[in-house]
Amino acid sequence: MKFKVLNDIAAVGIVPLVVLEDAAKAAPLAHALVEGGIPIAEVTFRTEAAAKAIRAMAEACPEMLVGSGTVHNVDQAWATLDNGGKFVITPGFNPKVVDWCLKHDLAICPGTVTPADLEQALDFGLEVVKFFPAAAYGGTTTLKALAGPYASLKFVPTGGVNLNNLEEYLSLKNVAAVGGSFVPDPKQVKAEDYKGITASCQEILKKVKAVRG
Numbered sequence: 001m002k003f004k005v006l007n008d009i010a011a012v013g014i015v016p017l018v019v020l021e022d023a024a025k026a027a028p029l030a031h032a033l034v035e036g037g038i039p040i041a042e043v044t045f046r047t048e049a050a051a052k053a054i055r056a057m058a059e060a061c062p063e064m065l066v067g068s069g070t071v072h073n074v075d076q077a078w079a080t081l082d083n084g085g086k087f088v089i090t091p092g093f094n095p096k097v098v099d100w101c102l103k104h105d106l107a108i109c110p111g112t113v114t115p116a117d118l119e120q121a122l123d124f125g126l127e128v129v130k131f132f133p134a135a136a137y138g139g140t141t142t143l144k145a146l147a148g149p150y151a152s153l154k155f156v157p158t159g160g161v162n163l164n165n166l167e168e169y170l171s172l173k174n175v176a177a178v179g180g181s182f183v184p185d186p187k188q189v190k191a192e193d194y195k196g197i198t199a200s201c202q203e204i205l206k207k208v209k210a211v212r213g
Contacts, residue, residue, distance in 0.1 A: 003107035005065055005086050006128045006176070013170055013208040015042050015089075015156060015179035016201075017069060018189075023049040025192065026056035029184065032194035034061050036201025042069040042089055042179060051079045058084030067107070074100045081106050089130055089156075089179075093117045098124050109156055113137050118150050128154045128176050135160020140168050147174045163204070170211045 009015060016033055018041045020026055026043075033041060039061065043054045045068060057066045067087030068080040077088050077097050087107035090097055094110065101108035102124065112118055112129045121129050131143065134157035138145075143155055154176035157169050161180045169178045183204055184197045 003087070003128075005067075005107040006109060008065060009040055009087070009156075010128070010154065010176035012038055012040055013177045013212060014038050014166075014183060014204060015040055015158075015177050016183045017158070017179055017181045018043045018053070018184065019046055019181070019186070020049050020053045020189070021047050023052035023056050025189065026053040027060035028192070028194050029189065029197065030057040030061040030064055030066070032197040033184065033201060034064055036198040037205045038183065038201045039064045041066050042087075043085075044068070044070040045072070045076050045079075046070050050076075051083050054080060054085045055083035058086075071097060073097065077101055077104075077106065077108075091130075091132055093120055095120065095124075098126070112155075115146075115149070118146070118153060121153065122150075127152065128156065130179075131155040131157040133159030134169075139165075140172060143169070143172055143174060147172070150174075163207070166204075167207055167211045170208060 043050050054066055065086055067085045069089040071088050071090045077100055080088050088101050089109045090111050092111040098108050098110050109128050109130050111132045156177050158179040161178045162182050166178050169175050188196045
């Protein structure tokens with residue numbers, strides 16, 4: 001793959017979606033994810049704490065793959081890189097953000113949902129893209145249909161992916177990993193139940209390994 005970080009994410013198979021209102025929770029959450037065997041965090045720019053949370057996680061766990069999500073513009077991509085983030089995930093295909101990330105060697109996984117989006121991804125030389133919102137746009141049925149004409153692309157489906165269907169997605173050869181708010185559980189984050197988060201990660205990994213071996 002063009003970006004090793006995306007290859008490393010694919011090796012784990014899960015991209016935790018992190019939404020934090022308080023950056024003080026970032027470091028202990030990072031440790032919980034690492035201890036649970038999922039050393040990855042997509043910190044979303046849905047809150048003002050995002051940039052500080054990325055920095056806190058990157059500093060607390062240097063071995064962790066910390067990046068950003070819900071990125072809509074170059075400023076947010078820059079904030080990701082400036083705070084130690086290693087990748088950017090966008091909800092839709094934003095050519096300006098993709099171009100900026102490529103020029104700054106920052107791993108980019110842009111949101112796609114149509115063949116037109118995928119054609120843009122190919123034009124930029126990308127190999128891994130997000131498929132969002134997955135469930136609303138046909139889920140695994142659509143991904144199977146895209147496997148033929150877009151055999152060179154791997155997908156990270158999110159949106160409607162959960163503990164009950166993640167095996168179905170991960171069983172597809174063109175799925176690099178799955179993402180979603182099912183990990184870490186928002187209730188556990190709010191309660192600062194870091195031991196619970198670690199245990200949940202371990203259980204999720206069992207599901208992943210059962211599919212991928």
